[in-house]
Amino acid sequence: xxxxxxxxxxxxxxxxxxxxxxxxxxxxxxxxxxxxxxxxxxxxxxxxxxxxxxxxxxxxxxxxxxxxxxxxxxxxxxxxxxxxxxxxxxxxxxxxxxxxxxxxxxxxxxxxxxxxxxxxxxxxxxxxxxxxxxxxxxxxxxxxxxxxxxxxxxxxxxxxxxxxxxxxxxxxxxxxxxxxxxxxxxxxxxxxxxxxxxxxxxxxxxxxxxxxxxxxxxxxxxxxxxxxxxxxxxxxxxxxxxxxxxxxxxxxxxxxxxxxxxxxxxxxxxxxxxxxxxxxxxxxxxxxxxxxxxxxxxxxxxxxxxxxxxxxxxxxxxxxxxxxxxxxxxxxxxxxxxxxxxxxxxxxxxxxxxxxxxxxxxxxxxxxxxxxxxxxxxxxxxxxxxxxxxxx
Amino acid sequence: xxxxxxxxxxxxxxxxxxxxxxxxxxxxxxxxxxxxxxxxxxxxxxxxxxxxxxxxxxxxxxxxxxxxxxxxxxxxxxxxxxxxxxxxxxxxxxxxxxxxxxxxxxxxxxxxxxxxxxxxxxxxxxxxxxxxxxxxxxxxxxxxxxxxxxxxxxxxxxxxxxxxxxxxxxxxxxxxxxxxxxxxxxxxxxxxxxxxxxxxxxxxxxxxxxxxxxxxxxxxxxxxxxxxxxxxxxxxxxxxxxxxxxxxxxxxxxxxxxxx
Numbered sequence: 001x002x003x004x005x006x007x008x009x010x011x012x013x014x015x016x017x018x019x020x021x022x023x024x025x026x027x028x029x030x031x032x033x034x035x036x037x038x039x040x041x042x043x044x045x046x047x048x049x050x051x052x053x054x055x056x057x058x059x060x061x062x063x064x065x066x067x068x069x070x071x072x073x074x075x076x077x078x079x080x081x082x083x084x085x086x087x088x089x090x091x092x093x094x095x096x097x098x099x100x101x102x103x104x105x106x107x108x109x110x111x112x113x114x115x116x117x118x119x120x121x122x123x124x125x126x127x128x129x130x131x132x133x134x135x136x137x138x139x140x141x142x143x144x145x146x147x148x149x150x151x152x153x154x155x156x157x158x159x160x161x162x163x164x165x166x167x168x169x170x171x172x173x174x175x176x177x178x179x180x181x182x183x184x185x186x187x188x189x190x191x192x193x194x195x196x197x198x199x200x201x202x203x204x205x206x207x208x209x210x211x212x213x214x215x216x217x218x219x220x221x222x223x224x225x226x227x228x229x230x231x232x233x234x235x236x237x238x239x240x241x242x243x244x245x246x247x248x249x250x251x252x253x254x255x256x257x258x259x260x261x262x263x264x265x266x267x268x269x270x271x272x273x274x275x276x277x278x279x280x281x282x283x284x285x286x287x288x289x290x291x292x293x294x295x296x297x298x299x300x301x302x303x304x305x306x307x308x309x310x311x312x313x314x315x316x317x318x319x320x321x322x323x324x325x326x327x328x329x330x331x332x333x334x335x336x337x338x339x340x341x342x343x344x345x346x347x348x349x350x351x352x353x354x355x356x357x358x359x360x361x362x363x364x365x366x367x368x369x370x371x372x373x374x375x376x377x378x379x380x381x382x383x384x385x386x387x388x389x390x391x392x
Numbered sequence: 393x394x395x396x397x398x399x400x401x402x403x404x405x406x407x408x409x410x411x412x413x414x415x416x417x418x419x420x421x422x423x424x425x426x427x428x429x430x431x432x433x434x435x436x437x438x439x440x441x442x443x444x445x446x447x448x449x450x451x452x453x454x455x456x457x458x459x460x461x462x463x464x465x466x467x468x469x470x471x472x473x474x475x476x477x478x479x480x481x482x483x484x485x486x487x488x489x490x491x492x493x494x495x496x497x498x499x500x501x502x503x504x505x506x507x508x509x510x511x512x513x514x515x516x517x518x519x520x521x522x523x524x525x526x527x528x529x530x531x532x533x534x535x536x537x538x539x540x541x542x543x544x545x546x547x548x549x550x551x552x553x554x555x556x557x558x559x560x561x562x563x564x565x566x567x568x569x570x571x572x573x574x575x576x577x578x579x580x581x582x583x584x585x586x587x588x589x590x591x592x593x594x595x596x597x598x599x600x601x602x603x604x605x606x607x608x609x610x611x612x613x614x615x616x617x618x619x620x621x622x623x624x625x626x627x628x629x630x631x632x633x634x635x636x637x638x639x640x641x642x643x644x645x646x647x648x649x650x651x652x
Contacts, residue, residue, distance in 0.1 A: 017521060019519055162458065163462075279497055280520070
């Protein structure tokens with residue numbers, strides 16, 4: 001956390017593969033972040049909002065019936081209890097405050113599941129900022145409640161009709177807006193992806209998840225977990241959780257990606273798991289789904305938040321360096337874990353962390369103590385899940 | 393003759409007028425017609441041609457070029473097939489290839505650039521490869537005799553312009569407005585942008601992004617640009633016309649006329 005700037009590369013991954021027009025804005029953003037994170041007033045303001053407005057610290061919950069089903073002690077980090085229902089608010093509040101600090105009154109955001117869009121719209125309402133959210137038309141269809149919430153919060157939701165009409169296209173369109181309106185706009189990217197300094201900023205703003213969880217599990221159990229598990233789309237909740245445990249050698253870090261209709265079907269969102277040739281998407285060099293020509297492939301997942309062909313550059317490096325491992329869970333497995341968690345714990349998880357729960361619940365392991373990030377709640381997914389389960 | 397030398401000769405050959413550099417989307421509407429359009433451009437008076445390699449996620453491009461790229465890929469465009477077009481066009485005028493980073497990385501930078509050079513391409517523009525990320529590509533271009541063309545933007549600081557202006561080869565691609573490619577009405581900022589960039593480089597300054605009428609092309613030349621790049625307007629013509637080669641040729645003639 002010291003030094004002149006933030007990391008631009010994680011091993012070979014990361015970088016700034018963007019049009020020249022954005023380069024000065026990225027430099028301005030990096031300087032603003034370096035200054036803000038060292039500023040006690042900024043930190044106090046953010047800390048107050050995270051506590052009193054968003055609801056931090058979130059509980060670390062010993063899920064006894066899930067533990068019994070898994071055959072090991074299992075804790076859930078309850079990011080689902082935050083205001084707006086997911087960890088995305090941690091980053092949105094921090095970056096919105098940063099935008100105010102930079103004198104930028106217009107916010108651009110992209111959203112897949114809608115959670116980051118809602119979090120950004122919420123932060124903008126609170127801080128009286130204009131908010132424009134790009135969202136794939138397919139995601140608008142499957143995450144309707146979040147679209148309604150963003151409207152109520154005063155944000156403009158712009159449907160993106162290109163390509164598969166999901167998160168990848170929404171990010172591209174948000175970046176194009178930023179290139180055009182860079183003088184007065186800040187782009188709040190929702191995950192630990194994009195050109196430097198974004199992956200580092202998003203990680204810094206999400207690491208409260210892991211910092212809290214580490215203290216909490218030491219207080220509850222008197223020891224560190226054997227496994228720390230989180231779902232990975234772009235990877236913001238996972239990097240926020242992992243960062244606190246990276247130096248704890250005995251703690252296994254596991255990222256769970258979307259296997260969609262199955263890795264072998266080719267219809268999935270698991271670039272870290274399949275470990276093909278890395279490449280450049282949305283400004284950074286990282287693990288990526290692409291064809292031999294370097295055209296970006298479409299991802300597939302029942303979960304809009306994991307429906308992304310790229311991944312955060314720090315995850316690609318954690319994988320290559322052997323510090324973290326990445327696995328993938330299919331749509332139908334995630335749906336089963338979604339139902340199981342509701343039945344066993346009275347908690348309806350978002351489809352994204354349902355992937356992580358499935359992995360912890362069903363795959364054999366020597367672990368006696370797991371910590372899973374329950375990154376968001378599943379209200380947004382109800383209609384889609386009930387339809388998929390044939391109950392709507 | 394290196395690519396940079398061929399580009400320099402093309403600008404010099406225009407003598408006192410600005411060079412016209414129309415943009416062509418490779419493989420759009422399909423392979424055969426994209427070559428016919430390129431020939432239409434040359435017949436209409438193009439001095440150089442900027443040839444785009446279609447990409448699935450073109451961050452620097454507005455809707456017209458995006459959808460042309462998507463259509464080209466659907467029609468079977470590949471890097472090699474675009475190079476085949478380049479090779480044919482390069483027999484008539486210098487070709488500058490516009491290609492996003494990932495298509496180059498996918499085949500390996502050295503191999504991609506060797507292929508570009510072998511096709512007779514004179515210069516390479518990579519819109520998502522700013523100076524900081526460019527050294528390997530620039531080195532490879534230099535070894536292959538391909539001009540690595542830098543981009544300057546209205547938002548670039550003087551410090552960045554100095555570095556970009558010193559590094560660029562062939563010409564300096566100057567982005568006229570903050571934004572993506574696409575037709576725009578306004579040309580009031582051209583003179584300021586060109587003057588700023590000119591102070592930082594010794595190569596020709598070519599202005600692009602938003603230039604969509606012959607009047608705007610004239611305004612760019614009057615603002616001091618050594619070259620004028622016209623993209624989305626021509627790509628839209630190719631998309632909308634029943635005979636894209638003929639109508640693009642006619643349109644290029646109007647742009648060329650405005651620059652005389």
